[in-house]
Amino acid sequence: MSDPAQLHQQLLDTLTAGGRLRTMPWKDAAAAVQRHEFLLGGFFRRVKGAVPAAWEPVLGGDDDWLATCYQDESLITQIAGTIVPTDIQGQIMREPTSSSTLPSLVLRMLEDLHVEPGSQVMEIGTGTGYSTALLCARLGASRVTSVEYDEDVAARARTALARQDMFPSLVTGDGLLGCAESAPYDRIVATCAVRTVPTAWIEQTKPGGLILTTLGGWLGASELARLTVHDDGTASGPLLGGQVSFMLARPHTPPPLGLLPDLSRGKEREAVIGPDVLSDWATRFVVQSAAPQAQRLTMNREGSAEEVLIDVASGSWAALYDDSGRWVVRQDGPENLWDSIEEHLGRWHAAGTPALEEFTITVTPDRQSLHW
Missing domain, CATH: 3.30.160 (Double Stranded RNA Binding Domain)
Incomplete structure (x- = not known):
C-alpha cells in the first residue's frame, strides 16, 4: 500500500505551491491532520458518462482509495440522507447529502476566518470531522464547538476525532440554531450554505466577532461571505468571491413545487x-x-x-x-x-456590473440585504 504520510505531504506541498495554504499556523495544523483518517468508511465516486448522475462506492483499504483521499477534491460520503458507501454494491442514482470538502477550500475558509490564539469557534456542519480536527489542531479541542444535523454523520465524526485524541464539544442538532450553551463565540464558520444568515448565529457571536458562511439559493449560485457582528445586534461584511458552493442546510432546501400553475395564462x-x-x-x-x-x-x-x-x-x-x-x-x-x-x-x-467581491451584505433582525 502507498505511504499515507508521503501522500499527505505531497498534498500540502501542492496546496502551498498553489497559494491555497498561505499561513504557517494553518500549515502546521494541516500537517497534523491526515485526511484519510476521516474517510475510513469510504466515499462515492461519480460514474463517468452516467445520465442521470450515478455514484459507485470506493471502500477504504486499497491504493485507489488512499490516493483519492489526498487529491484536492470533494468526496461524497452520504447519499439520500442515510446511504453510506458500505451500504451499496453497484451504482446508485440519488442526490448526495454529505461530503468531505476539498482540502484547499477547507483551509482557505479557515484562513479567511481570521482566528486568533484563544478564539472560541463554533463550526456549523461537522461532516467527516476533518475541518473540526484542523480547528482542534490550531486552537485546542476545548475551544471548538461543532454542530452536526445528522446523527449518523455526527457519530462517525466523533469516532474519527476520538482516534486522533481530539475531543471537542460535538453537538447533534439544527446548526441554524447554533449552540447557545457554549456561546458567545469569537468566530462562527459554516460548512453548509444558507439562504439567510440565522439570527441565532449573530446573537451567539461576540461584538466584533466574525461569521464566515456561504450564501446560496434555489437558483444554484452561491458565494462566501464574512460578516462582522456589531454592538447593535446587526452584522455586515463583504462577499469574498471564488464561486464557493456548498450543499444547502437541510432546513433551507427548496420545498416540493407541488401542483404547477396553469402556464397558458398570463x-x-x-x-x-x-x-x-x-x-x-x-x-x-x-x-x-x-x-x-x-x-x-x-x-x-x-x-x-x-x-x-x-x-x-x-x-x-x-x-x-x-x-x-x-x-x-x-x-x-x-x-x-x-x-x-x-x-x-x-x-x-x-452600476457597471460590479464583481461579486464588491458586494456587501447587511443582516438585521428584520431582513437581509445585498449592496453593490
Whole structure:
C-alpha cells in the first residue's frame, strides 16, 4: 500500500505551491491532520458518462482509495440522507447529502476566518470531522464547538476525532440554531450554505466577532461571505468571491413545487433580458437575490422548451421562450416576477456590473440585504 504520510505531504506541498495554504499556523495544523483518517468508511465516486448522475462506492483499504483521499477534491460520503458507501454494491442514482470538502477550500475558509490564539469557534456542519480536527489542531479541542444535523454523520465524526485524541464539544442538532450553551463565540464558520444568515448565529457571536458562511439559493449560485457582528445586534461584511458552493442546510432546501400553475395564462411581452443570462454565475446570483423564493425548471410546452421560474411563496411565475431569436416572457400571479428581475439586473448593469467581491451584505433582525 502507498505511504499515507508521503501522500499527505505531497498534498500540502501542492496546496502551498498553489497559494491555497498561505499561513504557517494553518500549515502546521494541516500537517497534523491526515485526511484519510476521516474517510475510513469510504466515499462515492461519480460514474463517468452516467445520465442521470450515478455514484459507485470506493471502500477504504486499497491504493485507489488512499490516493483519492489526498487529491484536492470533494468526496461524497452520504447519499439520500442515510446511504453510506458500505451500504451499496453497484451504482446508485440519488442526490448526495454529505461530503468531505476539498482540502484547499477547507483551509482557505479557515484562513479567511481570521482566528486568533484563544478564539472560541463554533463550526456549523461537522461532516467527516476533518475541518473540526484542523480547528482542534490550531486552537485546542476545548475551544471548538461543532454542530452536526445528522446523527449518523455526527457519530462517525466523533469516532474519527476520538482516534486522533481530539475531543471537542460535538453537538447533534439544527446548526441554524447554533449552540447557545457554549456561546458567545469569537468566530462562527459554516460548512453548509444558507439562504439567510440565522439570527441565532449573530446573537451567539461576540461584538466584533466574525461569521464566515456561504450564501446560496434555489437558483444554484452561491458565494462566501464574512460578516462582522456589531454592538447593535446587526452584522455586515463583504462577499469574498471564488464561486464557493456548498450543499444547502437541510432546513433551507427548496420545498416540493407541488401542483404547477396553469402556464397558458398570463400576459406576454418581449423580454428585455432572456433566461440565457442565468448561465453566468454572477448574473444568476444577482437574479437569485431579486427572487429569493423562486425555483427554476425547464418545461416542454407545445413542442418548444420554456424556462420557467416559480415563486413558491407568492405563486407568481414567469415562462420564457425563444420566438425566432427574440425572448418572450409570459407572467402571472400577484407580481410580475420577470419584471422585478429585469429591474434588479438593470440597476446592476447601470452600476457597471460590479464583481461579486464588491458586494456587501447587511443582516438585521428584520431582513437581509445585498449592496453593490
